Amino acid sequence: MLRQIEGSRAVAETVALCRPEVICAYPISPQTHIVEALSGLVKDGSLHPCEFVNVESEFAAMSVAIGASATGARAYTATASQGLLYMTEAIYNASGLGLPIVMTVANRAIGAPINIWNDHSDAMSQRDCGWIQLYARTNQEAADLHVQAFRIAEELSLPVMVCMDGFVLTHAVERVDLPTQDQVDAFLPPYEPRQVLDPADPVSIGAMVGPEAFTEVRYLAHEKQMQALELIPTVAAEFAQAFGRDSGGLVHPYRTEGADTIVVALGSVLGTIADVVDELRDEGVSIGALGITSFRPFPLDAVRAALSGAKRVVVLERALAVGIGGIVSANVRMALSGLLLHGYTVIAGLGGRTITKVSLRNLFAEAIADALEPLTFLDLDRSLVDRELARMAERRRSGPTAENMLRDVGPIAARVR
């Protein structure tokens, strides 16, 4: 049913339709509205049977999800930012044990400096933890991806992270077509676990594995992700057939046919990029965009196929690998191995910095003129950086950097953005 609804609420209601049996959560912005809404649905009996467990930390949240999943329950949780980092050890265990937990990550920056706003630093820090990572472009896709995530997770016995931009999506109210219970039930069969902790039929899960088999167990994890490369598009195609919507899959090319320049990105910024691509196409500029939905597994072949006809590729990323630059770029370049085209990495939208159409237009123009630096920081206020560098050069005790720079920026309450 079509609803005008907050992204978090849409995700919560969709997760509820997936009939999770255990939900555990610890509140952290911007994820909180999701589990808040789910707790309401459990309390008023509309999500039943389901146990909602308030835990004392994110580490506990993932540990409870692991325990629940190991007993054969469909388990769900959500987190963001420092919360994701705090559960890191348990995250690796969930994937290592092959437990099909689904978790929403409402993407947010990581401190210090503390920042509650959106970027992809949190999820990107966990790209190698063994979970599948799917990134939503819109709230519609965020909702739809959760239905697909449970299917994919349970078919492969692998956990899935659904990443949606914090605030930009979680707090945006827009049109979402929410499925019915019957539709979801038809698409998502009851969970049939591969391994169950059952007192009536005791087994142990989580043996210590030495050098004799560790490589093989890890290789198997990789092989399962390679299977996911096949399964993710299949599930998306089935979803499209059942629900009539193009959500999920590995990649989403947008006007890439014959495009000289292709912009690669993940998440909600693809909407703004699509608008700019349309404007530029109307002006005769040969440009397109490629959205990567599945970042883990990384669809090397699909990315290569989408980009191989281009002359240049601009990877716009919302996370920074300090000391080298791009994270998505490194993966994209792997896909482009042997292809001679210009590649640009653009770090944009860190800690909630707005990515405007004007900035994108200027950026793409520079790229098309091949005047862009290999690593560019969109809308970087270089003078702000220089002032702090000058202070540091001037004296040893230059003081705390974040505080110094905020003082330079001055009051911000008067600004619109």
Place this chain on the structure above:
Amino acid sequence: MFEVRIHGRGGQGVVTAAELLSVAAFVEGRHAQAFPSFGSERTGAPVVAFCRIDDREIRTREPVMRPDALIVQDPTLLHQVSVFEGLSSDGYLLINSGRDFAGLGLGEFLAGFRPERLLVVPASQFAMTRLRRPVPNAALLGGFAALSGLVSLDSVIAAIRQRFHGPVADGNAAAATDAFDFVRAEMRELSDAASD
């Protein structure tokens, strides 16, 4: 696409106003996107929220920087925050206040704007009468429906009734209707004066 920016203070229902406006547009079968300018919300702190309305899917996620309409829920912001940033001279402006533009110190500033698109409405007063609380958001939306014709009063009331229930819904709907009638009357007066 029609873009609205709403300025107010934490506690005045700025974010809710943007959401209600988007629901009103949705009720009319249109696409709408509402979102707040995210920050560390505190009661009394300046808050901005945005609403876009279009007949096709809205894809952009940037904040509204060149609004077609501006709603100001708290006139004390007028000289503190750059509320008018990006507003063109043919934009709509609705301010919650019991004073007129001259009294708000805006007479000169608004000289080049289209007078039939600018209005002040005592929305807090309507809210106090109907709700006994100075929360002007719903009333302003009623006034905005009259001023801009972007959505109907019925749609605004439908949005209010989706969000609130009981006396709160009734009070907000009544305050929105008061503001709608007030703005209608003001506009009639303005056009009569113009045709004289």
